[in-house]
Amino acid sequence: MFDVEKIRNDFPMIRNNPDLIYFDSAATSFKPQPVIDEVIRFYETRTCNIHRGDYDISFAVSKEYDDTRETVRRFLNAQRKEEIVFSNGATSSLNIVAINFAKKFLKKGDVILTSLIEHASDILPWFVAAKEVGCEIRYTPLDEKGMIDLIGYEECFKDNRVKVVALPYVSNVLGYIYPLKELTRIAHKYNAIISVDGAQGVPHLKVDVKDLDVDFLSFSSHKMLGPGGVGILYGKYELLDQLDPVFYGGGSNARFYNDGSIILKETPEKFEAGTPCIEGVLGLNRAVEYLEKVGMDNVASYGKELTEYFISKLEKLDNVEIYNSASEAGIVTFNLKGIFSQDASGYFNKQGIAVRSGNHCAKLLFNIIGVTETIRASFYIYNTKEEIDRFVDVIKDTTIEKCVDSIL
Numbered sequence: 001m002f003d004v005e006k007i008r009n010d011f012p013m014i015r016n017n018p019d020l021i022y023f024d025s026a027a028t029s030f031k032p033q034p035v036i037d038e039v040i041r042f043y044e045t046r047t048c049n050i051h052r053g054d055y056d057i058s059f060a061v062s063k064e065y066d067d068t069r070e071t072v073r074r075f076l077n078a079q080r081k082e083e084i085v086f087s088n089g090a091t092s093s094l095n096i097v098a099i100n101f102a103k104k105f106l107k108k109g110d111v112i113l114t115s116l117i118e119h120a121s122d123i124l125p126w127f128v129a130a131k132e133v134g135c136e137i138r139y140t141p142l143d144e145k146g147m148i149d150l151i152g153y154e155e156c157f158k159d160n161r162v163k164v165v166a167l168p169y170v171s172n173v174l175g176y177i178y179p180l181k182e183l184t185r186i187a188h189k190y191n192a193i194i195s196v197d198g199a200q201g202v203p204h205l206k207v208d209v210k211d212l213d214v215d216f217l218s219f220s221s222h223k224m225l226g227p228g229g230v231g232i233l234y235g236k237y238e239l240l241d242q243l244d245p246v247f248y249g250g251g252s253n254a255r256f257y258n259d260g261s262i263i264l265k266e267t268p269e270k271f272e273a274g275t276p277c278i279e280g281v282l283g284l285n286r287a288v289e290y291l292e293k294v295g296m297d298n299v300a301s302y303g304k305e306l307t308e309y310f311i312s313k314l315e316k317l318d319n320v321e322i323y324n325s326a327s328e329a330g331i332v333t334f335n336l337k338g339i340f341s342q343d344a345s346g347y348f349n350k351q352g353i354a355v356r357s358g359n360h361c362a363k364l365l366f367n368i369i370g371v372t373e374t375i376r377a378s379f380y381i382y383n384t385k386e387e388i389d390r391f392v393d394v395i396k397d398t399t400i401e402k403c404v405d406s407i408l
């Protein structure tokens, strides 16, 4: 049974900030006590490096680090744990795929198919890769709401030049869940691979990479209750294994020689040069366990419930314009009519409500929604309808004069 009050008790940030309403979990989530305890346990009782020390705590921590790979494999229903690479964020994971896939598999004239919804971390690496190799960037058609038009999407493949698709599972501004299974099926029909930005999807939805059949999936620990500094790259083993690392150094090589030749370790270790964020990976293990205990079906349905509840309340207000009324995954994007988004969020801040305003790193999305700056409220498992009610009361009463007064 999903019990939000019980969940809230697990989050010290909520206890320690009784006057704060935090609606910015799409930027980063709060951490539950077991995750915090795990990180502290590492610092207080077992600080050491992994895969290098010939002593007990290093053996123990190395094993726990490797066990996290198995936990993440189970969470994603991946075929094998060697398909899980730890990086330092979704951005790193997306770069590993884009830069190396392009170098290895793309040639001049090939097409990279993406969209105008993209977060900078998903699209910029492909811009750079496209420039280096001489590829074309193509944008899949979207409808007026920002949903992918599947017929238009398939049309994009008809000249047989699309070699890779880069799309998000969930838009970080619109909160729409894109039909990954179908998008992947179509990409594969035309022999293209798909790299998915899962930064907003994985924290909110039950993911089964075998069922979705995606080739690469990138996401961050810090948006799914885990510590910062850790990213995850899932890749189908045969593909992942063919990529070269972005970084070279200690821990990722088996041998190197005077003549400059390097023998790398096997996948996934070959991608993890240098000392990783060990405490972050250990904390991620606890975060995944926590989410599994809550149940990803509950996480998804509660996120949808809060999202729909907030939208239904906003729709009754005359002073609000909503840009994603079909959102499902904990993200609502809107503006107060006649008020600059940052002025409104500054005023909300004074009322104890934390939201984000601006372009949310999706700087091409204005082509679809017609505005560059919006307010984004994003929810997670510890938010409540009472918090939303409080926010709606504040929104109702927000005027430009109050916003200006709060700045002065």
Ligand SMILES: Cc1ncc(COP(=O)(O)O)c(C=O)c1O
Pocket: 026, 027, 089, 090, 091, 092, 119, 121, 122, 168, 170, 171, 172, 197, 199, 200, 220
């Ligand atoms: C959709 C999307 N992709 C990628 C990222 C980048 O994640 P990170 O900053 O954790 O690397 C974000 C972060 O906000 C995001 O929302």
